[in-house]
Amino acid sequence: MKESFFRSMTWLHTWVGLLLCWLLFLIFFAGTISFFRHEISLWNQPAVHSIDHNKQQQQTLIESGLKYLDRAAPEANRWWIGLPSNRQPELQVSHRHTQGEGKRDKWIDERLDPNTLSPVEGLIETKGGNFFYRLHFDLHYMDRKLARWLVCFASLFMLIALISGIVIHKRIFKDLFQFRPQKGVRAWLDAHNLSSVLALPFHLMITYTGLITLIFMLFPNPAETLYEDGLKGFRADFYPERQRIDASDIKVNYPAFTAAFTHFYQNWPEQKIKRVIVDHPSNAAVNIKIYGDNGTLIRDEYPYWQYSGTTGELLKTARLDPSNAEVLYGGMIAVHSGRLAHPGLRWLYFICGIAGCIMIASGCIMWAKRIRERLKPTQTASFGLKLVETLNVATIMGLPLATAGFFYANRLLPADMVARADNEVLTFFLVWLATALFTCVFRDKRAWHWLAYSNAVVWLLLPVCNALTTDGNLVTYILDGKWILASFDLAFIATALVFYLQAKKLAAKVTVNKRVVNKSPRATAEQRA
């Protein structure tokens, strides 16, 4: 029984792991990068690099944001003010405008320097870190619903692979620190075990809570039974702030901001504000929505206050005193997204995410290596093996290259280009496609070697490209104490170094293999003699 149980677990781990491992790698990769979502958005927008850390009171910032929007966009159907944080230095002021029948509303994003309260000039159109964030669960060029189902399946497979993996690699805790790079396929197994065990709590947590983030799509039944109009009713109850407010025909001069904010500051003087949204600022349907900041609390959704814009009285609040169920659900999502993390924890999250990528990558490489090893010299590789090998190189080496391509596109595309943000994304996918086509032809060690070298060169030149195209460089960042931007350059160099080491290691192997191939006829001849 034990033998067959163990075998079936191994079978499960191998095939469940292999089937979706490339999609999983993409999800893990994009997710890991998204831990630095706002930092990437900052890097991608050189115009805001020069903004100093905010020294203004939040009250002043909100007032000037509202005044600015009243001047710049009085006819908008929504104003959106995002307050500066340690991760985003600028004050975000966005406004949304109604388009013609059947068209989606149009957002216009503007930024203010919080210290001078003047608009930031020279903004470029970019998706920034939001691209990776969306890629993580919506994929791209794909119907959103279908993509989310795919991602859910992949995470479910991941969860199964993790649990069966703990069962079959039962020595992982015993050999906790073991890594023997000299031992061929054994080294890959060591890498696989090490990367999975060192961040095991993280892997289990991130996979499980990942499923929880989409739980109402996966498992809508409780909500459908409890609420008369199903999920819609549940959402209205759970997210009162997302309810659509219809415009009114009666005009209003200037909403009752003073009354609303005076009430708010009097009753919640300690509350830090994350964002303020004003719906229909120009007519009688005006509503003022205030979102509180959770800080490092393990909560996902923000506490929420909704004021009437005509009278300034408090209409609704949400999550000021969350129920236990809300705390549990919100807590799991907060732990998954890591929005609460300060830089220290954020880097730990990142390291764990990279460990996850290595775990998946080493797993699929190992599968191909094992099958290759079992091949007899006269046998040719099957289509399946070739497919796996191609997908391995294309995904594992292609994604970092494509990411670098995305960063280059951000710096090198002309600032006034039409659909610039989409072209950045297009560059990402074109680079990836090019790598995939290349690997269709070459998929052996040489492909790995060549791509590792290209990755190293490309990542190393990224700080240079940044220094040439923007006003700052690594030295000025460090001198000015702009640590986020400095870490970008350092992280690029570190990535380049890792790929260089990989390339060097692969180069040694490629030459060894050549020697073995050269020697083998002579060796057999000697044996015969």
Add this chain to the structure above:
Amino acid sequence: MMYSFAMLLCLGAFYAFAMTKTAHYKSVFGTRPNQVQTQRFNRSGWIIILLSFIVNLSQGVGYGSLMFCGQMALSVLLLAVCLTYQPNWMRSLLYLLPLSGLIVVVSGLVF
């Protein structure tokens, strides 16, 4: 500051756990450990990791436990890399770890 102290404790705990493995002990100290030594390393490892957990929790139950998970990952990573490529650094670490812990505590008390 407290989190760096907890990180050092965590690193120390996993150091002790690594030294309970014969192969790693041998690569660092050159001899085989006797049973008493292994047991001591094991016990001190558990005590130190518990301390690290407590220090983390004292800074915030939720946030502290997240930090603790991350610190464990980083500790194992650092030690595994060190044991693989530079096992002789591990000996210096035996003195450096308590020393840096002391520095962190003292500087935390002074500033």
